[in-house]
Amino acid sequence: MSPLTVNAGDFCLLLAENYYEQLYCEIKAMGQGRRLPSFLDFRRNNELTQAMLLKRPAAKVGVEVVLPKREIAPSRETVPKITQAQTMPVNREVDGGGKLRQCLFYEKNIQCDGDNYHLVGNQANSKLIQGALASTNKMEIPDYMGLLSDQQALSQYLTRAYRQYIGKMLEIGLGGSTFSYAKFDFLFHDVTAKGIDFSQRFETMFRFLKQDKQNIAVSEALPDRVSLVRERCDRLDDSLVVCNGGRKNYLYRHIN
Numbered sequence: 001m002s003p004l005t006v007n008a009g010d011f012c013l014l015l016a017e018n019y020y021e022q023l024y025c026e027i028k029a030m031g032q033g034r035r036l037p038s039f040l041d042f043r044r045n046n047e048l049t050q051a052m053l054l055k056r057p058a059a060k061v062g063v064e065v066v067l068p069k070r071e072i073a074p075s076r077e078t079v080p081k082i083t084q085a086q087t088m089p090v091n092r093e094v095d096g097g098g099k100l101r102q103c104l105f106y107e108k109n110i111q112c113d114g115d116n117y118h119l120v121g122n123q124a125n126s127k128l129i130q131g132a133l134a135s136t137n138k139m140e141i142p143d144y145m146g147l148l149s150d151q152q153a154l155s156q157y158l159t160r161a162y163r164q165y166i167g168k169m170l171e172i173g174l175g176g177s178t179f180s181y182a183k184f185d186f187l188f189h190d191v192t193a194k195g196i197d198f199s200q201r202f203e204t205m206f207r208f209l210k211q212d213k214q215n216i217a218v219s220e221a222l223p224d225r226v227s228l229v230r231e232r233c234d235r236l237d238d239s240l241v242v243c244n245g246g247r248k249n250y251l252y253r254h255i256n
Helices: 019-029 039-043 047-060 151-171 181-193 198-215
Strands: 109-112 115-119 233-235 240-244 249-255
Touching: 019 039, 019 047, 019 181, 019 198, 151 181, 181 198, 181 240
Parallel strands: none
Antiparallel strands: 109 115, 115 249, 233 240, 240 249
8 A cells, every 4th residue: 555545636646657547536636536436446447447437527527538459458568567676777977877886775864975865755835935836837847759669768768857757746845755767667658658648647747736735735754664775776866866665755865
């Protein structure tokens, strides 16, 4: 189970791991889908069943549901499975090799050659920069203009896009509730395989998250226990370390 609540409306989108789960949360947030099953029960269905469950309530709010391709079952090439061990491609410009080999790992602190990184939690709205939750604040993930078969270009794009996503989640005070890079990568392939604009999908998600953040209080408490594996941690940039904890993603921010 996720450490977050699963009730639709209570930051449901932070639990959504594919296109149909995102639509489920958005439809619920718009006051439709009263006859839809609970989020966990919805998740247990295959893609076609999920799409058919969403079709009628989505139509009521003017949202088109893209159906899965019936003739070809999703493969690892089109929609790869989320693997807990998957991390970002090595960022050699930042880390001189990518991994944090010389760092000391503690539950809420990472120390690297005199640099300290502290675990990031969620923030109350009173601590956010002015305008963080305004409609004018956009996710602004760029479009991918290359070929999906160009693995190097795609990898570089997803790394840049992930940095943008993390930065925006920090802006709205949800740094303690982010997707891992593995889930972010999965969502790109999931929506792209359905012919959906990935950047716009995240823009829509961001809009609903800001609405939730305005109406739902978040706990600023850090988790009591943190399980870190060095090989699942990477420097996001010179100020952040990100660690894929499996069911939860952890961000560590550099402090002076």
